[in-house]
Structure formats: structure tokens, C-alpha cells
Amino acid sequence: MSWIAALGRAALGLLAAMGRVAMFFGTSVTHLLRPPFYPRELALALLNIGWLSLPVVGLTAIFTGGALALQIYAGGARFNAEAVVPQIVAIGMVRELGPVLVGLMIAARVTSSIAAEIATMKVTEQIDALVTLSTHPMKYLTVPRVLAATLVVPLLVAVGDVIGIFGGYAVATGTLGFNAAAYIQNTVDFLQMRDITSSLVKGAVFGCIAALMGCYFGMNSGRGAQGVGRATKGSVEAAAVLILAANFVLTGVFFSV
Amino acid sequence: MITLDNIHKSFGDNHVLRGVDLHVARGTSMVIIGGSGTGKSIAIKTILGLVTPEKGTITVDGQDVSQTGDRDAFLARFGMLFQGAALFDSLPVWQNVAFRLLRGSLARPKEEAHEIAIEKLRRVGLTPDVADRLPAELSGGMQKRVGLARAIAAEPEIIFFDEPTTGLDPIMAGVINDLIREIVTEMGATTMTITHDMTSVRTIADNVAMLHGGKIRWTGPVADIDGATDPYVDQFIHGRAEGPIETVR
Structure with a gap:
């Protein structure tokens, strides 16, 4: 019966961790609503998370869109459905691949960076120094990052969607013989407002998760270089899993019939 | 001014503080000595609320620090x-130096905060050209001086120094010790310093307290420390490997 006890302990541990993360998020929200505010920190976070993530998001999206066009063309050819490439690329990028891949790239790039930075600040007593200088670490470090990611990741997703569709367009018109005007017309005609809304909402939720996990693991890191390493690794793992879980839930909310 | 009464703090099975009693009078410099891991930093952090004690009370000017309304x-x-x-x-x-002056209740206009930062950097022997550099571009000694400038930037009533000379060469340690003494005398601040360095103790302290076994083992004026009969104090100040303090911890 020891395996039942182990399973129980693991389940309780998971629930306790979820509770701690939920409390951390709740505390962040209460600090978001009460002054003082740190607009400079917010601007820096917007720049770091948004602007500086554009290259990696753009490259990820264009290659994914191109590969998707090739796959749909090859797969569609088995039942004479090659013509659906524009529609499937559009729906695939906007509904799923755009938000999920951008979310995962943000988890890799931003969550790890936030966790490592805050964990290092904790190890080197910079967090304690903030407190002694009458500055609440949640307000100064967590709120600007979580808010910035929630605001800017939807924009990154929108950019990723457009670049991904362009990747499919470039492959389809360049190598698969599609007519350029017809491709664009098919894409525009097929997409619905619900597709775009779901994409942006997913972006906001994934951005919030990515920054929140970075801050949570950073603030709760252990001592020394090993503590920083564990916090960074844990934050990316947790962010990636939560993003995929949230994607499943949001897809169900938006598209279940 | 600062009173610690029966302070206890544990981390798991490690009972770091086991009833610390200490009083620091206004305008005096108290230095806490003791071996590594005896809880000196924890004692100071409990006063600031960075660590919450399990038992005991801490008062500053008679006010319980756990009851402060405006943090x-x-x-x-x-x-x-x-x-x-x-x-x-x-x-x-x-x-960094002007951090407190750029935000919160002590916020000043940016230009004024910059001027104060430059003045405080000068006070700790750093030239204005250092002001725009990043901390990573400075040596350890310079970083300590910047930290010192930050500690005094808003001219606080109470200043804590946590191992101010650790990791510095003897000359730089001497410079930092002299700076601390001068600043304390000039500002009339109440200070608590943690150190292992007996040169620092003799330069900085008005009073000394030795923390050992989670309690204050000895306390008294710095002038009395050489005549202290307590064997723990005697071993510590003379740096002897043999004595009641275990050398393997």
C-alpha cells in the first residue's frame, strides 16, 4: 500500500503547490491595484518581453507556417484536397500554432530570464535590500513583469499569426503553384472573428502564466547557484505545462460545440 | 532605542536564536561578534522584519516593530x-545610491536625488565619474563603498552594517572602517555592525556583544573587551583554535 501513500503525498503536494501559486497570483493582483506604481519598470518589461522577443517569435512563426503549408499540401494530395492549404494554414496558425508556439517561446526566453534574474537577486540579498529601501518586491519586480507579459504577448501572438500565414503563403505561392491573390482571399474569407479573439485571449493568458511562473520560482528559489538553476528549470517546466493545459481548456471554451 | 527581548528563531531543526536579549542605546555603535552561522545576520534581519521571530519582542523607541502601521x-x-x-x-x-530618494515617501525630484547621490559618493571616497557605471563594472571595495553611500543617502537614524569588511584587503578594510566611524560620528546615527574582524570592532564599536549558542554571551563597552574573563570572548578575540568554542561546526 506504500504506492497509494506515495500517490496521496504527490497529489497533496501538487495541490499545495497550486494553492501557493494561486495565492502568489492573488497577491500580485492586489498589488497591481494599489499604489505605488512603477511605470519605468513596466516600460522596461514591455520592451524586454515584447520588442526583444520579436525576432525569435517571427522566425518560429515563419518556419512553422511554411512547414504547415508543405504538410497540408502533401497530406491533402492523398484525397485530392490540396486546395485547402490557405484555409488550414490560417486556422492552424491563428487558433493553435501561433498562440501555443509563441507562448512556449516566451516560456523559454522570458520565463527563464525572469526566474534567473529574480533568483539571483534573492541569493545576493537584493530582494532584502529592496525591502529595507521601503520597496515591496511584489510591486517592484512581479507586478510590472506579469502585467507587461499579459499586455504584450497577445500582440506577439498577432504578429506570429500574420508571419506564420505569410510563411505558408510564401511556400504555397513560391513552390506549390498557388495563385497569390486567391491565396490571400481564401485566407481572409475563411478566418472568423472568434478565431482571432481566441488567439489573442490565449496570448494574454499564456503571457500571464509565463511571467507569473518566472516570478514565483525566482522569489522562492533556494540558495546558491544550484538554487538559481533549479528555479530557472522549474519555472520553464511549469510554464510550458501550464500553457499547454490552459490551451486545452481555452480551446474547449472557445470551440466546443 | 533598539531592544531585543528573548528573541527565538529556528529554521527546521536548526535553532539559530534561543533567547537573544540586547539593548542598543540611541546614538551609540553596537558591534555584534560571533562565529559564522551563529545568527548575527538573522538577529539584525528580525529588527527589519526580513525574518519573523517565533518568540520574543523587538522594540524601537519603545514601539513594537511587529505593530508598525506605516511600514x-x-x-x-x-x-x-x-x-x-x-x-x-x-x-x-x-x-542605486539614490534608490530611496527616487520613490516612496522620501521621493525627491530626479535632479536633486542625483546631486545627493554624487555628494554621498564623494563622502565615501568615490568620484562622480563612477555614478553612471553599472555595479558589475566596479571592484568589490568600490561596491562596498557604493553600498555604504546607499545606506546613508537618506540620512537614516539607524544604520546596520553586515560584515562591512569581509572579502576586502586589509587596506580597503581599514578605509571602510574609518568611513563607518566618521559617518556614524557625523550623523549621530545609532548603528549595529556585524563582523568577525577585531580591527573593525576596535575602530567602529562603542559597545560589543558576543552572540554564541543562540544567545548573547557577553556584552559591554569595547574598552572592556580585552579584560573580559569570559572564555568564549577570550578565545574569539584572540582567534585561538583551542577553547570552549568548537572549531568544527
Whole structure:
């Protein structure tokens, strides 16, 4: 019966961790609503998370869109459905691949960076120094990052969607013989407002998760270089899993019939 | 001014503080000595609320620190120099020094805060050209001085120094000790310093307290420390390997 006890302990541990993360998020929200505010920190976070993530998001999206066009063309050819490439690329990028891949790239790039930075600040007593200088670490470090990611990741997703569709367009018109005007017309005609809304909402939720996990693991890191390493690794793992879980839930909310 | 009464703090099975009683009078310099891991930093952090004690009370000017309503105003009375300086990597030196003056209840216009930062950097022997550099571009000694400038920037009533000379060469350690003594005398601040360095003790202290076994083992004026009959104090100040303090911890 020891395996039942182990399973129980693991389940309780998971629930306790979820509770701690939920409390951390709740505390962040209460600090978001009460002054003082740190607009400079917010601007820096917007720049770091948004602007500086554009290259990696753009490259990820264009290659994914191109590969998707090739796959749909090859797969569609088995039942004479090659013509659906524009529609499937559009729906695939906007509904799923755009938000999920951008979310995962943000988890890799931003969550790890936030966790490592805050964990290092904790190890080197910079967090304690903030407190002694009458500055609440949640307000100064967590709120600007979580808010910035929630605001800017939807924009990154929108950019990723457009670049991904362009990747499919470039492959389809360049190598698969599609007519350029017809491709664009098919894409525009097929997409619905619900597709775009779901994409942006997913972006906001994934951005919030990515920054929140970075801050949570950073603030709760252990001592020394090993503590920083564990916090960074844990934050990316947790962010990636939560993003995929949230994607499943949001897809169900938006598209279940 | 600062009174610790029967302070207890544990981390798991490690009972770090087991009833610390200490009084620091206004305008005096108290130095806490003791071996590594005896809880000296924890004792100071309990006063600032960075660590919450399990038992006991801490009062500053008779007010229980756990009952302070306006935390910002309470912390504005304190300055602290951390062991590793704890400068914010992402901010230039002058913004580190003026951090408190750029935000919160002590906020000033940016130009004024910059001027004060330059003046405080001069006070600790650093030239204005350091002001726009990042902390990572400075040597350890310079970082300590910047940390010292930050601790005194808002002219606090109470200043804590956590191992101010650890990791510095003897000359730089001497410079920092002299600076601390001068600043304390000039500002009339109440200070608590943690150190293992007996040269620092003799330069900085008005009074000395030795923390061992989670309690204050001995306390008295610095002039009395050489005549102290307590064997723990005697072993510590003479740096002897043999004595009642276990050398393997």
C-alpha cells in the first residue's frame, strides 16, 4: 500500500503547490491595484518581453507556417484536397500554432530570464535590500513583469499569426503553384472573428502564466547557484505545462460545440 | 532605542536564536561578534522584519516593530549595508545610491536625488565619474563603498552594517572602517555592525556583544573587551583554535 501513500503525498503536494501559486497570483493582483506604481519598470518589461522577443517569435512563426503549408499540401494530395492549404494554414496558425508556439517561446526566453534574474537577486540579498529601501518586491519586480507579459504577448501572438500565414503563403505561392491573390482571399474569407479573439485571449493568458511562473520560482528559489538553476528549470517546466493545459481548456471554451 | 527581548528563531531543526536579549542605546555603535552561522545576520534581519521571530519582542523607541502601521515610514528610519553590497545590477551606481530618494515617501525630484547621490559618493571616497557605471563594472571595495553611500543617502537614524569588511584587503578594510566611524560620528546615527574582524570592532564599536549558542554571551563597552574573563570572548578575540568554542561546526 506504500504506492497509494506515495500517490496521496504527490497529489497533496501538487495541490499545495497550486494553492501557493494561486495565492502568489492573488497577491500580485492586489498589488497591481494599489499604489505605488512603477511605470519605468513596466516600460522596461514591455520592451524586454515584447520588442526583444520579436525576432525569435517571427522566425518560429515563419518556419512553422511554411512547414504547415508543405504538410497540408502533401497530406491533402492523398484525397485530392490540396486546395485547402490557405484555409488550414490560417486556422492552424491563428487558433493553435501561433498562440501555443509563441507562448512556449516566451516560456523559454522570458520565463527563464525572469526566474534567473529574480533568483539571483534573492541569493545576493537584493530582494532584502529592496525591502529595507521601503520597496515591496511584489510591486517592484512581479507586478510590472506579469502585467507587461499579459499586455504584450497577445500582440506577439498577432504578429506570429500574420508571419506564420505569410510563411505558408510564401511556400504555397513560391513552390506549390498557388495563385497569390486567391491565396490571400481564401485566407481572409475563411478566418472568423472568434478565431482571432481566441488567439489573442490565449496570448494574454499564456503571457500571464509565463511571467507569473518566472516570478514565483525566482522569489522562492533556494540558495546558491544550484538554487538559481533549479528555479530557472522549474519555472520553464511549469510554464510550458501550464500553457499547454490552459490551451486545452481555452480551446474547449472557445470551440466546443 | 533598539531592544531585543528573548528573541527565538529556528529554521527546521536548526535553532539559530534561543533567547537573544540586547539593548542598543540611541546614538551609540553596537558591534555584534560571533562565529559564522551563529545568527548575527538573522538577529539584525528580525529588527527589519526580513525574518519573523517565533518568540520574543523587538522594540524601537519603545514601539513594537511587529505593530508598525506605516511600514514605509518605519523602514525609512533605517539604512543597511549588506555583506555583498546587494547593489541592483540593472541600475547605474547613482540610481542605486539614490534608490530611496527616487520613490516612496522620501521621493525627491530626479535632479536633486542625483546631486545627493554624487555628494554621498564623494563622502565615501568615490568620484562622480563612477555614478553612471553599472555595479558589475566596479571592484568589490568600490561596491562596498557604493553600498555604504546607499545606506546613508537618506540620512537614516539607524544604520546596520553586515560584515562591512569581509572579502576586502586589509587596506580597503581599514578605509571602510574609518568611513563607518566618521559617518556614524557625523550623523549621530545609532548603528549595529556585524563582523568577525577585531580591527573593525576596535575602530567602529562603542559597545560589543558576543552572540554564541543562540544567545548573547557577553556584552559591554569595547574598552572592556580585552579584560573580559569570559572564555568564549577570550578565545574569539584572540582567534585561538583551542577553547570552549568548537572549531568544527
